Amino acid sequence: MRPYVVVNVAMSADGKISTRERRQVKISGRQDFVRVDRLKAGSDAVMVGIGTVLADDPSLTVKAEECRTRRLNRGVDEHPVRIVVDSTARIPLEASVLHKGAGKRIVAVSCRADPRKIAELQKEATVIICGVNEVELVTLMDKLGEMGIQRVMVEGGGTLIAGLISAGLVNEIYTFIGNMIIGGKDSPTFVDGDGFILESEFCRLTLLETHRIENGVLLHWKVENAEDKQGKM
Ligand SMILES: NC(=O)c1ccc[n+]([C@@H]2O[C@H](COP(=O)([O-])OP(=O)(O)OC[C@H]3O[C@@H](n4cnc5c(N)ncnc54)[C@H](OP(=O)(O)O)[C@@H]3O)[C@@H](O)[C@H]2O)c1
Numbered sequence: 001m002r003p004y005v006v007v008n009v010a011m012s013a014d015g016k017i018s019t020r021e022r023r024q025v026k027i028s029g030r031q032d033f034v035r036v037d038r039l040k041a042g043s044d045a046v047m048v049g050i051g052t053v054l055a056d057d058p059s060l061t062v063k064a065e066e067c068r069t070r071r072l073n074r075g076v077d078e079h080p081v082r083i084v085v086d087s088t089a090r091i092p093l094e095a096s097v098l099h100k101g102a103g104k105r106i107v108a109v110s111c112r113a114d115p116r117k118i119a120e121l122q123k124e125a126t127v128i129i130c131g132v133n134e135v136e137l138v139t140l141m142d143k144l145g146e147m148g149i150q151r152v153m154v155e156g157g158g159t160l161i162a163g164l165i166s167a168g169l170v171n172e173i174y175t176f177i178g179n180m181i182i183g184g185k186d187s188p189t190f191v192d193g194d195g196f197i198l199e200s201e202f203c204r205l206t207l208l209e210t211h212r213i214e215n216g217v218l219l220h221w222k223v224e225n226a227e228d229k230q231g232k233m
Helices: 031-042 048-057 066-071 113-119 137-146 160-165
Strands: 002-009 045-049 083-087 107-111 126-129 153-156 174-179 206-213 216-223
Touching: 002 031, 002 160, 031 066, 031 206, 031 216, 045 048, 045 126, 045 160, 048 083, 083 137, 113 126, 153 160, 174 206
Parallel strands: 002 153, 002 174, 045 083, 045 153, 083 107, 107 126
Antiparallel strands: 174 216, 206 216
């Protein structure tokens, strides 16, 4: 079965997830950091696009020791499986996501990836080849499901999230809105890609909860009829 997919992003009051230089910015505070860490700890896998790896070099590990211990007590690795979506295997071999913290890694590539780079990557991660020019996300999710991954948390960025939403693969979304304006028409937003054109194709959401967290607000959404959106964006 295809995994249940939860997207989590932090954005500015004007919907930007970083600067136009794609430099990582601190949008949320400590309290939200703890919430995100728990969300991660409750997932079987954490997924990002290669753009995020190249910009931020995240480790995608669970930070709180109590959360890691709880995972070990449940009989799973202390960190979720870390997944990078990377059509041409651009990921640097020294990327933190491949080395920091014990546990499994998956790099999903397309047929365009260099077989020599794939062979290098296989020393650090499981490489899944799916898609001709770019990673075919529906096939990838099916393969993850076959591997027993039932719940995936997506940590960005906007291009990967756009691909997942247009493929009808996202079930829930958490957006933390921070108290700043970043601005810039070229600054990435929470969903980039080409966007939907027709109102009938818009991805409709149901608001499940809102919380004030420090000086920002957390919105928790459920995606309506996720599978009807496939291929429309
Ligand atoms: N505030 C937050 O919560 C947050 C979280 C994460 C990231 N960010 C920011 O987001 C920015 C990075 O976002 P980004 O949009 O540049 O990159 P991204 O979404 O992390 O990665 C996008 C890349 O994934 C690859 N990809 C492969 N198959 C794909 C598919 N089917 N659909 C979509 N993408 C596919 C593509 O590169 P290839 O063609 O090479 O495969 C694509 O360019 C950084 O500035 C980072 O700081 C912010």
